Amino acid sequence: MIPALVTLAGSPWAVLPTGLHPASLREIEARFAINVSRRAQFEGLIAALRSLRAAGCVRAFLDGSFVSAKPAPGDFDACWDPAGVDLAQLDPVLLTFDNQRAAQKAKFKGEFFPSSVPADQVGTTFIEFFQVDRFTGAPKGLLLIDLTVDSML
Template structure:
């Protein structure tokens, strides 16, 4: 994927990446988490990791969410649990979520920037940006 954040809907993500039973399970976790984030006021998430590649059985997906406008009182606390390899998040959603502005301690960059670097080559790469506020898959499932 070319460098930058590329806009897609959850339906676009499903069509491109939910291509087998396991990948569909991961996608279902992504949709569940997206709905919870939207309920708390999150308007955009960024998707990365082996899920957005051709790997037949990725271990999980990696995502970060924009904390701008998020009401922490409405945010599911699991989104702020990073211990034990994000085990609580993986159990709840089959993937990992970080605030996009949170610094990745390993590299000293915000997660939204860290996600845009190939971990093997260090070169820029693309990620998927999903607007939650008007995503057709979430409309009707989540109260504003």
């Protein structure tokens, strides 16, 4: 179950509470794919997760304003566990990071990163980086999607 969003002083919209919150794609759809632009982003998420699953990925983490109270997020952010993933089987767009991930945004309406890769100059991994609110520096949560059992994939 996706928990209620929490307000962080200084953040423009409510976010997920601290922690990794298991969620099915049906739960994510019901909670966050609530308008035309969010629906398009959700469809892109599904397409990318199908590619990740086909390449052997077992879990992904969803972040960004898509999983917040922001009325019209521009995209979503996600990272995926690279353990056991056959990169040769993965859609190459998911490994294209140039031009501010323009190819990923065009194809999937969001951005994807391997969870264990550094997100900044000090070596913070994406799984850690995504658990910090960018406006306040306060901890926040992520949605954890188990790709091995989700019925929408």
